Amino acid sequence: MHKCSGRGAPRPSARRSVGFSLIELMTTIAVAAVLLAIAVPSFTALINGSRLTSQANELVASLQYTRSESIRLNRKVTLCPSVDGAACSAAAGWGRWITRINGSGEVLRDTTSSGRTAISSDVSEITFSSDGLARGSDGMLATAAVTVCMNTQRPSENARVVTLANGSRVAVRQQSATCQ
Secondary structure (H helix, E strand, O other): OOOOOOOOOOOOOOOOOOOOOHHHHHHHHHHHHHHHHHHHHHHHHHHHHHHHHHHHHHHHHHHHHHHHHHHHHOOOEEEEEEOOOOOEOHHHOOOEEEEEEOOOOOEEEEEEOOOOOEEEEOOOOEEEOOOOOEEOOOOOEOOEEEEEEOOOOOOOOOEEEEEEEOOOEEEEEEEOOOOO
């Protein structure tokens, strides 16, 4: 038999609230704001570093292309700064550069740098002979350095230096620099 305890019928439980309270929402927003304040400066350094590396890699690709074309064509081919993309101009700076065949002046490639970087060099042109080696006007193996710089504090190593050594060896290194 069923025994009665004297109490009334069991009451249905109160319904649970669904969703966030205002305090929970404000706490979540505060935590997200702190995380963003920490992450955004690091992300800026990452983006700037990528821009510098990308521009330096573009220069390396141009050097390699110039060298390979000199071998393929069995002629001297020059990489040089240009104002108009048609002729070399030492006064132009390295914001735009061309690869051209010596003698005929035919332009094989015209490249423009991104506007956020400054590019400078200690040479006005780099000429590869038909043997694939860069030589100076004196016939000696050439050395050159082209600096890609971004006027920023993030990252602290705000420059990439593309160097050409022994006539054909290309390397890129990071360093801190004052942009010109």
